[in-house]
Structure formats: structure tokens, C-alpha cells
Amino acid sequence: MIEAIPPGMILILGALILPFLGGALQRVWLVLLPVLGFVQLTLLPEGLAQSFEFFGYGLNPVRVDSLSLVFAYVFYLAAFLSVVYALHLRDTVQWVSGLVYAGSAIGALFAGDLISLFVYWEITALASLFQIWARRTEAAYRAGLRYLVIQVSSGVLLLAGTILHFADTGSLEFGALGLVSVGTTLIFLAFGIKAAFPLLHGWLEDAYPEATVTGAVFLSAFTTKLAIYALARGFAGTEILVPIGAVMAAFATFYALIENDLRRLLAYSLISQLGFMVVGIGVGSEMALNGTAAHAFASVLYKGLLFMAMGAVLYRTGTTRSSELGGLYGSMPWTALLCLVGSASIAALPLFSGFISKSMILTAAAENHYSLTYTVLLAASAGAVLHSGIRISYDTFFGPDRGIRCDEAPRNMRFAMGGAALLCFALGVAPNLLYELLPYPVNYQPYTFSHVADQLQLIAFSVAAAVLLVRLGLYPKARSARNLDIDWLYRSLLPGLVQFAGRQLARLKSAIESRALMGLQSAVRYVQGHHAPTGVLGDPWSIGATALWAALLLVAYLLMAYL
Amino acid sequence: MSQEKPSVSGGQADGAAMRRGLRLLGLICAVLFVADFFVEKHGHHAWENLPGAYGFFGLLACGVLALVASLLRKFVERDEDYYD
């Protein structure tokens, strides 16, 4: 019976009931929904498939396999934690859109055909938008619009690709696609936009920092990981993904190092982590795909934890600018401690979740002789120690005191962060919990002497390097600034070009009007002057024009007939 | 890491704690480096099997990253309200 409900629908439908509930009941229902969904997920039999006819095409909105399941588990965990984190709000819109967003992302994981995928794909785009708009500032509104345009374009590309793919193969199934035709290339691009491929990543660093405190937590979990899932499903082993991922891991690290807004820093750090996963998909071996799934799982949790911590800081102090923060440890000790757990995880410290997932991808890359990529990823790991491991925690909680005194984060936020931190730690200590969920059998042991020793060295020496660099004055200092990225193209260059083109067009138009159209107009007026008593006809130009056009078309049809 | 005065009620680590922490860090680095001579390695690349390879890689990578990032900053940095 419970299998009849498509996964994710519990969240979507349940969210729609939310506005009609009141008071405590509303909050209970809110927290209960992800739990219910999670329970349903554990009951789903693997291999289940539902299908129905949609004007002549068999669609398959539910298909359960291990790749979908591992992502679905972490999405439900993320949904639960995000909802707890957002429990202090009095904003039904954010709750509803957050749950619909999470539910549609989960639904997309189980879409067995491209049309169902497309539908969920677009719902995630629309629902997530309100996590940005709910901030209700002009900047958030504009960033949201840009976000919407890009997300919808991704959907349009997906649909166009689907249609072309269908025309080529007659199949709508969402399975391994490969870069074999124009259609699948468009689908690849659609996924690439949401996965924040280099040059397609502008929306992420643009929009996430503008989202609400709780919205950024929701956003960090679903959209990009859904794209990673889709890439893993459709394009595993596509070689071009390896350099793409390496570039993502590298360039985002540079940006993260110089970013002042800590939530934007986290957005870049997120892109960098996505780069690891994209490399994993590109490598395509069983271990690489396991690593991608595992890293996505771990990264949802620790990245969520870091966004939650920065959200709490934003909530209490009103800013996440590194240049304005410092010394918050005294005011927010719990947040500081939990944030450190997140930092340790992303730095891949042994006993924390990053350690057991990231190295799978690295090992797979090395085993498949992607030596350069391996080196780049390793350097990006060191970079992650710098920007997300040290800087986030240090600048906010331990650095020079800026005199900000505030309350500790609300209780529900601490609960959510505590839960996420616990999970990060649990996965680090007992990696088999995660490994059993992975799509392929795992024969990988993270806790070997050499691996632990290497990783500890990397981290310790990176920290030492940070100290040295600061002492030598070589470390990029935090200062109030905006760093240009690809979104400059459509935020600055494009409007400029449009204005320029508009001016030129207007000039051209007036030139044409004054010459060519004058002739036509006077011809029309001549006809009117004889056939239409002016004034009586009210809007004579359009009548005359219609008559003229009718005559022209008549001539055109006759010519076509004779030619 | 910082030259500023410690504050009483803030959460900033004070100078003494900071010095202790740095000393600890140095010690950890040294221990790890020494210990690395006694760990059996089976890296995929030859350089990984050198003792202390990851430590040096970390140092080097962080240095290069910081330098390139500073360079990048020269090109992309604008006023905070650039888009407004």
C-alpha cells in the first residue's frame, strides 16, 4: 500500500496540507513528514517499478535501485535536518517550498524516464526559488530571478534533449545515455548547469549567499547532488567529465581562498567538492562511482552543517562577512564546536566523514592513471583545509575580536547542527554504515596506516603552511570586496550589450522609419484618402493595413499558384 | 596568527594559548614526519612513497594556491557594491 505512493510525494503532498494546520500541530507535522518519508523509503523493495500511460508513451515515474536509494536516504536526512533547523521560523512559505523542493528532488531520484525526470527537475527549480525570495530583499529578488532563468534553461535543455533523444531512439528511458548524439549532449548540458560545471556555475555562487538563513541549508543539499546523481546515472564513464571535475575542484578553490562572504566561500567550496564527484563519475569504475555516491552522501551532511553554522551566525549577527566577524567563540560556543566538526569533515580528518569518502575517489582516479587529476584533487584537498577547514572556523569564532556579542543559536538550530555533526562523526567512525548502502560492493578500507599517516601529514602541514603564509603576509587577507565571476557576463556585460544594441537598433529604426516607411505610409495614406473617410473609421491605419496585407497575401498566394 | 591584543570577554584565543597551540602544531608535524619513515607505503605514484611526501605536498600546494589566489584577486576584485 505504502509503495503505491511515489517516493517524495509524501513530502510534496504533506507540505500542501501544512498551510491549513496551525500552531504546534503544524510544527509536529513538519518534522514528522521527512520521518514518514524515510520510513516509506526503507520499506520500498528494490527493483520496484511503477509505470503508466501518458498519451501513448509508457512513463515510469518510480524505479527503485541502489543508486537512487543511497541518494534518497541522504536527501531525507538532509530534509529532516533542514526542517529542524528551520523550525523557529514563522514562515509557512519557506516550509512548504522547502518540503516541496526536497520532495521533488527525491522524486527525481526515482524517475525512470526522462519526462518524469523533467517534471521533477522543473519543480525543484521553482520550489527552491522561494528559498531565495523568502529573504524579501531587493538583492535576493534579483538574484532569484537570475537563478530562475538559469534553472529553467536547464529544464528547457533537458526537454529539448529528451525530445531529440526520443526522435533518435524512440526511447524515453532514463538509463545510461553517453555523449552520443545532439539530444544526449543537450541533456548533458542540462545536468551540467545544475552540477555547476565551470562557466555554468555562476548561478550557484550568485544565488546561495542571497538565500535566507535556512534556505541556504536546503539549497546546499539538493539541487547539485541531484545533478550529480543524474550524471552518474546517465553519463558514468564519460571521460570528458574527468578534466571538467578537476577544473571545478581547482578554480573554485582559488575563489574560495579570496572570498570575503563566508556563505559565498562555502558556495565555492561546494563547487570544489562537486568537482571531486564529477571526476568520480568521469572515471566511472565501480570504486569511483561508489566514491561519488559516498562523497555526495558525506558532503550533503558536512556542507549542510557548515551552512547551518554560518546561517546561525548570520541569524544572530546579521552578517557573514569575514572582515566583520571574529571572536564569536565566547558568544556561540556550541555553534563554534559543531562548526569545527564540519570543518574537520570537509578537511577529511580521520574519524570524520570526509576521510572515508573523498579518498575513494582519489584512489579510483590514481588506479585509472589519471595522475594529473589526482594531483589537482590532492591540492584541492589541501586548499579545502585552508578555506573551509581553518578559515571558516578561525575567522568567525577564534580570530581577532570585533566586539560582537550575541546569543547562542536558537535551540532548534543547535539540535539540527548537533544531528548533522553526529552523523559526520558516525560515518567517520563506522564507514561500513555508508558502504553498505553504496551501489556496488565495496572492497575499500580507509583506515590503513599509510592512508591515515598521509592524510594527517597533509592536514598538519597545510595548517602549518597557513600559519607560515599568514606570518609572511602571503595569505590573501579578508577584506570587503566583490570578486567577479562568470555571472559578471550576464549581470554586467550582457545588460551593457543589450543597452548598446538597443540604442543602435533605435537609431536604425528611426533611420528606416524616416525613409522607407515614409514611402509605404504615404502609399497607405493615399489608398485611405480615397477609400476611407478619415475620422469615421476610428482606427483607420489598422483597417487600411489589414486591407493592404490581405491584398498582398492574395497576390502572394496567386504567385505561388502560378509559379 | 594574529598580532592583536586578546580581549577579555571575547572568544579569541589569547596570546599564550596561541603560542602553546603553535608549538603543539610544530610538534605534531615533526612527529608525523618522523613516523612517516616507518610506515609501509603503497602509493600509486613513485613520489608518494618518499617519506614526508604528503607533508611537503601540503606545504607546496598551499603556497601555490595562496599565490595564485592572490594573483587572481588582482584581476577579479571589485568594490563590494559593484553590481548595485
Added chain:
Amino acid sequence: MTEHLPALQTALPLLAAPVCVLLRRAALVRVFAVLVTWSCLAIALSLLQEVLGHGEISYALGGWVAPLGIEYRVDILNAYVLVLVATIASVVIAFPLAGRELRIPKERFFLFYALFLLCLAGLLGITITGDLFNIFVFLEISSLSAYALIGLGRDRRALTAGFSYLVMGTIGGTFILIGIGLVYQMTGTLNIVDLSQRLPPVLGTRTVWMAFAFLVVGTSIKLAAFPLHQWLPNAYTYGPSVVASFLSATATKVAYYVLVRLLFTVFGFAFVFERVQLSALLLPLSLIAMVVGSLAAIYQTNIKRLLAYSSIAQIGYMTLGLSLANLDGLTGGLVHLFNHGLIKGGLFLVVACALSRVESPRIESLRGLGKRMPWTMAAFVVGGLGLIGIPGTVGFVSKWYLVLGALDQGLYFVAFMVLASSLLAVVYVWRVIEVMYFSDEERAPERDDAPLSMLLPTWVLIGATIYFGLDTELTAGVAEQAAAYLLGGAS
């Protein structure tokens, strides 16, 4: 009695119109008109069922057998159009008339209902008759009443809009009449079935070329196909919203039906698409209509005018399907006829609902209505999604077929344009939604939605856009059968 259903289909509303004048009392007339229209729907539905079950129906008017007499002929194509027209009419007529949208006082509302029924009779007559001249007569009946209905708009410009509609419509009517005359001259018959047999031997003559050109251009004016669309924006903008809802959903659709009938049944596929190569002209014009209509819609400040320009773009989709001239394309055109009827009819009713609460149809004045009239504005959002063509709405079904049709012909550019113009639709729909939901109004307005009597008809149409987006059996299924019948019968 059932064998007389074809005659009753038009006779009923035609006779009910004068009865409205005799009854006079607004409340009474309204109930009467609603009952008559609903009976028309029942008749149309049973005709469709009959046709689907037992094939074509022929009815000789006055007992004079075709081709001598006038024949009413119902096949799957026009049964489908009859159902659309009757459905829309049934919903729209139940919509309460708002005094502030009409120039006539309440005690003369019976005139509206009389004109409405006349127009309905005309539209049903055009669709059902199997006689070319009879088509012209009913076209004039429907057009004349439509001009008057437009002229009922409260805005002073409604009169001039109605008048220029009249002049342009008359040009179209005259063209059609000339075409019919030329055809009659060559064949000596006006019966459509008879014509389709007698025309082929004389298809090479110049007279028939002329007739073809006059007929196509004439119907294109009635259809508001680009660039002969200029009557439409003003008529829909200044006429009462209810009238705009009815006409946008039926009048242009019936003209489209006439065009399809002329091209595929009278002149035949081989002549139209192989000898004349109609697509060479119609296809680019359709594409331009899609783009220009949508672009023009984006820049409108009046929501009725915005919807009107959107109609021009949507008519472009329909003629595009026609000019693709294959099964998928024609199915797309025919199914869009139904689907766009539902969407646009529904959206104009939304405007009528909104105008029961705000003064002006300017988009500005819809500010904050999302909170004030949640049900009305939700209907707009759903209808707007249909215009864009989001899956799960009828708009998607139409565009799906159109894109398949274009790909089938290898016209990738056309397929691309169909998808790209959906993006334009996103923009103009979004502009309205933005004002309704996201205007920075500080004080939350009181909730003050349109009465249920208005919301119910609106949501019937809007709900149908979702229902038929999911269950495409009745619309796409029948349209596909009709398209197959047209292509099979002609080629």
C-alpha cells in the same frame, strides 16, 4: 428525435435568441439561455458519441437531398469542434454578467444573451453545415453578433474596436464570398462533399487558383492569422471580458476549422501542399506570428491586450501544425484548437473575475491581488502554465505534437522555435504573476475574492486544462483520429 439532432444543434440557439428578447427579464433570460446552451452541449456530445460509434451523419435540411439541398454533415472533425464551441459557451454563459463591464443597463441584459445565442448558433452552424454557401451565411450571423457583442464593452473605444472588427471582418467575408462564387462558377455545386469530387478535374484552371487564394486569405482574416490579425487586439481589449473569453475560445477556432476543411476536404492535400506549396508561405508566417505575438504580449500594459497578443501567437501554433501537413503536426494544430480554447477562455474569465474587484484591466492595478483574490489568481497561474506549456497542462500536449511533427519533417529549426517561444510565454506570464504576488505592498490586503458564481465557471475551464493535460484520450485521441481522417481522405 435523435436523428434530428444536427438540425437542433443550430436551430435551438437560433430560435432561443428571439425568445430572449420576448422574455426580457434579466434573471429569467439568463436561466433560459443557460438551459439552451447546456442542451446544445448535450447535443454536441451525443453527436460526437454517435460519430465515434457509427461514423458520419448526414442530415438533409427541408428534406431536399444533397447536393441540391443544404446538407448538415457531421464527421469526427466537426463533431470535435462542436463539442469545443458548446463547452466553452456553456461555461461562459453561466458566468454572471458584471454591470461595470457592459454599457447597457441591467434591464437590457437580455440583448446580450440574445446576441450571444445568435453568435453561438452561427458558430455551430458554420461547423456543422456541409454546404459552402451556408458556411458563409452562418459566418455572417456569428460575425455580426460578435461585432455587436464587442460593441457592448463599457470602454468608449469598444465601439470603434467593434466597428473596425466589422470592417475587417467584412473584408474577410467578402473574400470568402468571392471565393465561393468562383468555385460555384467552375463546378456548379456548393456541397462540400460534392465539391471534393467535382473540383479535381478543374484544379488546373485559373479560376480555381483565384478561388483558392480568396478563400484562404478570407478565412485567414477571420482566423486572425498573422499579418491579418489587427482586428483582434482591440476587439478583445475593449469588448467585455466575458465576450473576449467566448470569442477567443471559439470564433477563431471555428475559422481554423473552416480553413482545415477547405484545405483538406475541398481542395485536397495534393493540390494544397504539393502543387501550391502552401507551407512555403504559411510556415514562415506562423513562426513570425509565434514570435511577434509573444513579443508584443511582453510589452503590453493591459492584461486583456496581453492575452489578445498571446492569442495571436497561439494561433501561430495552430497554423504551424497545419502547415507541417503531417499526422503529428495536424494533430498538434487540432488539439491546440481545443486546448488553447480552454486556456484562453479560462484566462479571460479570470480577468472578468478580477474586474469584479478592481477598476481597470491594466496590469498595474492587479498589484497584490495574489493575496486579495487567491483563487482567481491561482487560476491565472495555472492557465499561464498552460500557455507556457508545462507538462501536466494541455499546452504541453499541443507543443509535444507540434515538435514531433516538426522533427518528423526534419525541421529542427521549427522545433526549436516552438520551444523558444515558450520561453517568451514564460516572460509575459511571469510579468503578471510578478505584479500579482511579488509587488512590494506593505499592508497585506483584505482577502476579497470573486464570488463563487464567477469562480466556478473559471475553474471549470482552468481545471479542464489540467485534466486534459493528463488525460489526453478525448482531446489528442480524437484530434489524431480527425487528422488521420483528413490526411487519409485527401492524399
Added chain:
Amino acid sequence: MKFSAMRMREKLIVRVIARALIPFILLFGLYVQFHGDFGPGGGFQAGVIFAAGFVLYGLVFSLEDLKRVVPWRVVELGVASGLLIYGGVGVASLLLGGNFLDYKVLDSHDAMHGLHLGIILVELGVGLAVSASMLAIFYAFAGRREAR
């Protein structure tokens, strides 16, 4: 219109001739109406001619005078009932078992008689509707100027 009507009203010759002509116009209208059954003519032409008589009256005297003779209400009734007579015949033939507008069934004994009866009735309806419509149009146009 009013101004020019006033002037015409003062012209004795016009008035007298109009008074003399109008009955003949109406009579001619009726002739065309009933002749239509078996000869040239019919309801449409007759309706126009009949209405022309009233229009002449309205032109020579004034719209108010004409409205006293034929009130607007009567015009509306004329249009409506004319159409109803026309359609009623169709429905009657339906009810009597024939097709719509199949006059032959109107008389159960003599089909030809039924045919004639049907045509006369239908033409009567058409005539009534058309003449009332012509008057309605005249009222609308003439009244428009006065309203200003």
C-alpha cells in the same frame, strides 16, 4: 437629422406627396410579400419595402412621430417574433415527423398544400424580421445624432 427633418416638415409638397405615397408603398410591400409564394419576390424584399414606407414617414416628419406609430418595443418584438415564426415552422415540421424545414409534412393530406403553407409562413416570418430590423437600424442611426 432633426434639423433637416424640421425643414422637410415645413415643405408642404413633400408632406402631401409622402402622405399619399406611404399607403401605396406599404401595399406594394404586402404584394411582394404574398406574391413570393409562386412568383418573384419574397419576405426579404417585402420586408425592406415595407420598412421603407415607415422610414419615409420618419424622414419627412420626425423620429418622435415615427416612434409614436411604431414604438421601439414593437420593433424588438417584430425582429424576435419574425425569427420565431421562421424557426417555428422548422420545428413544427420536425414535430410532424419530417426533417427540419420540411414543409411537405405540414398538411397531412396534400404535400403540395403543405409546401405552400410552409413557404407563406416562412416568408411572413422573414418579412416581419427584416422590416423590423430595417427599422431598428434606422432608429439606431437616426437616434444617435439626436442623443448628442
